[in-house]
Amino acid sequence: MTDEIFDQLFQILASVPDPEIPAVSVLDLGIIREVSAERVVITPTYTGCPATLAIEQMIRKALDDGGFAHVAIETTLSPPWSTDWISDEGREKLRAYGIAPPPKGAAASALKNVQGAECPRCGSSNTEEISRFGSTPCKALWRCKACLEPFDWFKCH
Amino acid sequence: MDALATYALRLGDDSLILGQRLGEWCGHAPALEVDLSLANVALDQIGQATHFLNLAGALEGEGRDGDKLAFHRDVMDFTNCVLVEQPNGDFAQTIARLFLFAHYQELLFTALTASKDTQLAAIAAKAVKETAYHATLASDWVVRLGDGTEESRARMIAGLDWMWRFVDELFVTDEVDAAALKAGVGVDKAALRAAWDQRVDAVLAEATLPRPAARRPVLGGRSGRHSEHLGHLLSEMQFLQRAYPGATW
Ligand SMILES: [Zn+2]
Numbered sequence: 001m002t003d004e005i006f007d008q009l010f011q012i013l014a015s016v017p018d019p020e021i022p023a024v025s026v027l028d029l030g031i032i033r034e035v036s037a038e039r040v041v042i043t044p045t046y047t048g049c050p051a052t053l054a055i056e057q058m059i060r061k062a063l064d065d066g067g068f069a070h071v072a073i074e075t076t077l078s079p080p081w082s083t084d085w086i087s088d089e090g091r092e093k094l095r096a097y098g099i100a101p102p103p104k105g106a107a108a109s110a111l112k113n114v115q116g117a118e119c120p121r122c123g124s125s126n127t128e129e130i131s132r133f134g135s136t137p138c139k140a141l142w143r144c145k146a147c148l149e150p151f152d153w154f155k156c157h
Numbered sequence: 158m159d160a161l162a163t164y165a166l167r168l169g170d171d172s173l174i175l176g177q178r179l180g181e182w183c184g185h186a187p188a189l190e191v192d193l194s195l196a197n198v199a200l201d202q203i204g205q206a207t208h209f210l211n212l213a214g215a216l217e218g219e220g221r222d223g224d225k226l227a228f229h230r231d232v233m234d235f236t237n238c239v240l241v242e243q244p245n246g247d248f249a250q251t252i253a254r255l256f257l258f259a260h261y262q263e264l265l266f267t268a269l270t271a272s273k274d275t276q277l278a279a280i281a282a283k284a285v286k287e288t289a290y291h292a293t294l295a296s297d298w299v300v301r302l303g304d305g306t307e308e309s310r311a312r313m314i315a316g317l318d319w320m321w322r323f324v325d326e327l328f329v330t331d332e333v334d335a336a337a338l339k340a341g342v343g344v345d346k347a348a349l350r351a352a353w354d355q356r357v358d359a360v361l362a363e364a365t366l367p368r369p370a371a372r373r374p375v376l377g378g379r380s381g382r383h384s385e386h387l388g389h390l391l392s393e394m395q396f397l398q399r400a401y402p403g404a405t406w
Contacts, residue, residue: 047207048199133197137201155290
């Protein structure tokens with residue numbers, strides 16, 4: 001595969017937004033596991049994520065529109081997706097969008113010992129959990145005790 | 158179906174039926190946060206079921222996929238444990254069922270990540286992170302309700318008391334489990350019991366709740382002998398495919 005084709009494919013993927021959090025692209029989310037002239041391999045965030053099918057369809061359409069109808073899309077479960085795979089750029093986009101990004105170094109234990117999320121609005125870490133589950137499977141609902149705003153927190157996974 | 162396909166089928170059926178039950182709360186939960194939580198857990202379980210059932214169908218090799226297995230089987234062909242099909246009852250009973258099951262499922266999936274079957278191991282590795290969340294959620298509620306008001310405490314005790322008789326089935330090893338275990342594919346479920354007891358006892362202690370009295374265990378789900386409740390659940394879940402077989406959209 002030439003560098004040119006590779007760049008084109010990456011540009012296309014960078015233009016496909018996550019359907020539930022359109023501020024970040026599928027590339028930012030780290031769900032693209034492999035890109036080649038033959039195939040794009042994706043992995044789901046959560047097993048029950050209802051956006052999985054929509055994401056695949058959006059990537060399919062973007063590839064077709066970009067002249068890559070012959071590039072197949074495959075799905076893999078292993079290794080399982082982790083929020084550690086969200087790019088630094090993706091984390092900044094999440095924060096700007098009002099969603100506190102997950103801390104890096106997501107161990108399974110992070111699920112149980114939730115450290116205070118940082119308020120995406122004022123940056124305070126004086127925050128508390130309102131609901132462990134939020135508007136989508138990947139988010140929890142938090143509240144900032146400094147600026148009093150509620151906010152979404154991208155769960156460590 | 159051979160032992161390995163049946164093994165995957167059982168895992169899928171447990172997740173599917175629990176997911177369907179929890180989904181019944183959608184729009185009915187006592188608070189918005191609870192509604193979101195239970196719907197999210199249901200979604201995770203149904204997602205896991207999709208993977209396990211697709212795998213079971215592929216291993217069987219007769220052209221059945223996850224949807225076919227979910228919507229085109231009758232009660233006696235379902236292999237879920239009797240615990241997950243129990244009615245939601247009140248909120249405390251729902252939490253009791255999730256609490257007892259999620260701790261088992263987390264331990265099971267943790268062990269299953271070492272399976273020689275790479276597909277089962279991959280699904281387990283993916284699902285165990287979600288299940289850990291479910292176990293924590295349910296445990297928090299057991300403590301809140303158990304160590305809450307007189308009313309919530311009484312309901313939590315009643316919920317646990319009802320669900321407790323279905324626990325032993327989770328740890329039974331039959332010929333399918335034995336075959337899967339021998340092949341290095343399955344999990345030694347009996348060996349999970351001590352860790353499960355420890356986890357459950359710790360939460361009950363924090364909730365100031367007594368451990369429910371031992372009862373005659375109810376078994377049979379794995380071989381298709383279900384309580385009357387599963388048939389009603391399926392009649393709702395499978396309504397569309399029964400009315401319009403093969404319908405797609
Ligand atoms: Zn703030």
